[in-house]
Amino acid sequence: MTEPAAALPEVCVCYILSDTPTNGYRVLLGTKKKGLGLGKLVGPGGKLEPGETAAQAAVREVFEEAGLRINEADLIPLGRIRYEFPHRTAWSQVSWVFATRSWQGDVVESDELLLDWVPVADIPFERMWDDAKFWLPGVLADPDSGVPVDRRFVFAPDLATVVASDQDEDVDAGGGSRIRPAARA
Numbered sequence: 001m002t003e004p005a006a007a008l009p010e011v012c013v014c015y016i017l018s019d020t021p022t023n024g025y026r027v028l029l030g031t032k033k034k035g036l037g038l039g040k041l042v043g044p045g046g047k048l049e050p051g052e053t054a055a056q057a058a059v060r061e062v063f064e065e066a067g068l069r070i071n072e073a074d075l076i077p078l079g080r081i082r083y084e085f086p087h088r089t090a091w092s093q094v095s096w097v098f099a100t101r102s103w104q105g106d107v108v109e110s111d112e113l114l115l116d117w118v119p120v121a122d123i124p125f126e127r128m129w130d131d132a133k134f135w136l137p138g139v140l141a142d143p144d145s146g147v148p149v150d151r152r153f154v155f156a157p158d159l160a161t162v163v164a165s166d167q168d169e170d171v172d173a174g175g176g177s178r179i180r181p182a183a184r185a
């Protein structure tokens with residue numbers, strides 16, 4: 001895998017976790033209604049605005065996209081994911097990942113996301129960005145581990161498939177991908 005390129009645009013994502021295990025723990029996800037990733041299942045999140053920290057952006061985006069008030073102090077920082085699109089560089093970003101179990105208010109559908117609570121054990125990863133299946137199950141399995149995720153993924157010319165990652169064992173000698181999805185939470 002080649003060296004990472006220079007700094008990328010920063011975005012954030014926040015996984016809001018139900019704090020009761022009724023029918024298993026659930027996470028609030030939404031189907032994107034517009035823009036980049038239209039139709040994909042994502043956590044509330046988006047671009048950092050000038051002068052904003054990633055945590056401040058997560059608080060703002062959760063309110064804008066899901067109508068929920070969360071406190072910065074309740075955010076669990078989970079690390080960062082870097083995804084690179086060599087064939088569409090404008091899509092390359094670094095995403096700061098958070099979770100929280102605390103919120104105020106009721107979920108409000110926004111013009112960005114069609115929202116639903118999804119059992120953590122039953123997330124349809126095939127509906128998410130392709131990188132998610134490699135890191136999200138581990139992160140959601142133990143958000144309190146204190147071990148931050150720090151991964152890098154490279155997408156193929158099809159702009160949909162991960163072909164390489166920072167973990168060398170994921171990629172075979174012929175340049176093809178041997179990446180295996182992480183175990184589900």
Ligand SMILES: Nc1ncnc2c1[nH]c(=O)n2[C@H]1C[C@H](O)[C@@H](COP(=O)(O)OP(=O)(O)OP(=O)(O)O)O1
Nearest residue numbers: 011012013035036037042044045046047083129131
């Ligand atoms: N490849 C990949 N993997 C994981 N997550 C993502 C991607 N690409 C992405 O865009 N995303 C995530 C990052 C963000 O959480 C959202 C995209 O946010 P976006 O809607 O572009 O940002 P906003 O600031 O909310 O949008 P605008 O209001 O500026 O249109 O998906």
